[in-house]
Amino acid sequence: MFGGNIWGAIAPASEALLDKERAPPPKPTPLEFPCYVPPRSDDPLDSHHLESLCKDLASVRRPWDVKDSQLAQFNIQLEQDVSLADMVPDERFKSRPLLYDSDLTSMLKELDVENEDAYREVIRLPPLPGRQKPRLAYSRAFFTSLEDMCRYWDDSKDDYYEVEVDGQEGSNTEFSPTPSTTKETEKRNAEKKETKALSGETKQTTEGTNSDGEQAEHNTSLNADRVEIPHRSKTKQVYRGLRIGSGQQMSPGTRVAAVRNLLKMAIHKFNCRDHDFHPREKFRIRNINLPSTFLHFCVAKMPAESRLARARFVEGPLMGVHSRMEVRFRPRDGSNDSPNDFVGEKYDLFREVSGLLMLAKQRAREGQTPSKEPHQDHWWALRHRWGGGPTRWGQLACEVFEDDDPSWSPEERQLQLDKRTQEEEERKRTDVLATATDLNNLKPEDLLSLETSSGNVRPKKKKKGDDDSKDKAEYKDGRRLMFTAPIRRKWYQEWTKVRPNSSTWDEKLIYRRIGVPDPEQGWDDVYMLSAANHHVCLVKLSVHENYLQWLETGNTKHQALKSGRQDHILYMTRSRWFNLLDVDQRKELLTGIWCVLSWLNRDEVPKVELEKMENLKQEQEQQESDNGGDHPMET
Template sequence: MPVPVLMSNGSPFPSKERYDLLKEEILYDNDDAFRAVSRLPPLPGREKIKLTQGRKFWAGLDQVAQYWDTSLDQFFERPVVDDPPKEESEYPDKMHIDSPPVAGKQGLGVPVGKTSTSAEAKTGDTGDETSQGPHTKTMYCGRRTGTGRECPDDLREETLRGLVEMVAWAFGCQITIPSLPPRLQVKSMLFPVRQNFVVARSPQDRQAARKGILEGPMVFVQCRSETLFYDKDNPSGSRNVEICDLLREISAMLLFAQERAREGTTEMRPGDGKWWTTKPRWGGADNPGPEADKNTDKPKEPTPDTDVPSANKRSKYDRSSLPFRRHGPSGSKKLSVAERWKILQPGPSLWDKKMKYKQIGKDKDSPVDDIFMVSSINHHFSIVHIRVHSTYLEWLTGNKGNFSDPSRDSTGTPWYVLRLRRTKWFDLFNPSDRLEGLDGLWALFSWLMR
């Protein structure tokens, strides 16, 4: 099969020089990159590095390292000083919480169990001072300021966003956050799923690009904050936790398949055409609604001020322009509870208004769509692939279809079987794993944009 010269958007494929630049920045030493992000001088004997494409990635990884990087963890014993500090003896009434905070300087020893740096060292230390003897206490020295369980979700998301953007921009794609809460449709029910952000293709039409319209979606990223997947004390419970985490991934990928399958179709809003969205309630009889007597949306009347004479007081409602300001520039009035209850209309839309749905990368004659997801937990990520048959989507949404279809895909898998494949988990702190993950993303976008 000949290699295409142009991508599906009409632009040439990114050059090797672009890939070499990303490869060079992704292989930087962690300490050198962290110091470059913080605008600190390089270590003695090291050259100053320059971050261009990967600055956002390294800035996020620098924050994640403060919770997950255990490479510099050190635990040592320190004798306990029985005499109280001089400052406390001079001011006996001073509270302990009023003492100046310990500077978060790398390599500074702090007692385990006293600050957030103490929790869950991989060496198994518990930080109990009684177990270390009456005259010593365990101290911590390292990069972390907290445990991995305390890592904020947005730090992991920003790190993965910086990594994916390095490759997406080279192929003329952009990253966007879903404008609506992602919900998987199963028959007549909607299940919330997790999609942190999606990657879509930028349109060639300049007018559409200025409006923020994107084509796709192509790939999405899911970052999860769960840190406990195995329980040695309860093996059966560990199996359930692992299955639940797998269901989080599969449900999000099925929603992504539903979104890509919207190409060339019109939206059917929930309840569209049903009798409860067209016929008036109670046969059209006058019924103000369940909370008509409890409507509290009416504006309250101003209370007169008895201290000031009414003749010298100007009412705040005398201004002619005030009603227009209260109702906004369009003059729209907020509907009451009873008025909203009387409106008959289908449910809210589930489609993104700024997404032009296209199955980019799918063979037009194939009933199977390849769904790709970048999954991330802790400080690792992997690329997940699943193949979804169009008949499976019809069965999932409850539409009428030929469910006795014996067709199979190229691998011989029937339509009702979901086969999931996954790469290994790439460690963001390991340079070789970062490069391998970058190569996987580069190959993925090259295949989708062919």
């Protein structure tokens, strides 16, 4: 993951790197954001449209193979740079005060702390002179992830400069050449070539003359023309700043952790928590599982029943989180990089829309249960075995007669036969005693042999559930079968059971459409936090239930009600990108997330909280009217 001379620049987490002079890291990674707007085909939701979509998706082999015609099949209407307030349809939740507004004020106060002060607090360093120690209660985990992120992205304190080194130090130290040092090296090489040319001419002149006077005169003239070259000290490039690498070298988990810790500040107040998706969860269009469609985690609600909460069950999902591992989305001018270094804007949008549709399909499973019966597409579960023929005895490894056991040697076989004969005689004697009605009719030698055999053999301990009256040996056609442990016999017989694939539904997730705008209209709003570089944006997708049904079967449930929106179009809106390293932007992002959570949980919170929010809004309006102007509350 790291390259160059970065390993020498890595310092422990409890050490400040700002004032340390060290080997320079790579140059900062330029910021790029996907801004592709796809076309639309406006085809209706019918079977022909779905067949065309599946055919186009099956032709995609590599991420950069996604084309405009394939994305046009989804009918995506994308709006970018939408304000966070417009993401919420209800006017009550578009601005503060919101639900649990006092807690939001405390969290915004913590996010208002300067980055350097927060970094010194989380790595347990004393505050700077003249600064107070910040109090980080809600945001400590977030600033811990942000401090790790700034070591790759924060170039505000970058300082590249050159220092002189000694000859011995310069020979042992590797440094990257700068334009000034390159020019000096070229000039020095030119002077060396000129000196060699002069020495060559001197040698030829000396060979052509035989007199000592002419040679001395010529050497004197050459010495007068020579110029002494001054000694130049060697330099190397060093660095001071926060970074230890470029943004491209940062681990993708650092970006996910920063978004997760920022979300945790808000979701816990609404009785929600983060939930990792099951790895079997796939986005499926008819009979095609789309690859590379994933969400890192989602926000789900804790169930009201304590028994389910202790078992780690959740309800939802409410919101998804998708973090990009790439930092490039477009080819750069004059770059010779291969297309494998970036996936492109089109595939990035395809992956983002697929994640939103997967969230919408999960929310639409409310009230449904997965069928355990094999589907008509599971042809391997409808026929008896692969070839269609019946299963016969002897095909399994455990179906072997004891006399034909291949693991026995001849000596062991003879011992087993003797043991079997002895057990058979003992069984016959026991049967004779059990069936005898008059002991006087028994012969003395029978009683004597029975007492002798029973006295020499120690009786076995009777185990729980052991029945002496039953013979554990199994017989078939009068022949004894080879003994096989029950567990091992189960393994042998598993392959004969033909069953469909296991369900892809998450067993710990109780599917609910929490916060749906109007169930009768059939529309659902799905939210997702999308991260790239050190920025985060909020994405919203409005999808009709007919669209989700069309993706499954190619048909629609019912005719959509007449409204301003059409059911065959995906209405997608994206906010602007918020910089997590900027104080004002991360505060605005947290306020927008709080607005969305308040809107989604409007029916899940106690009514007292809604009344408290309404009272705060009335007090704010009264205060604004008394002041004679509109002054929105600060975020």
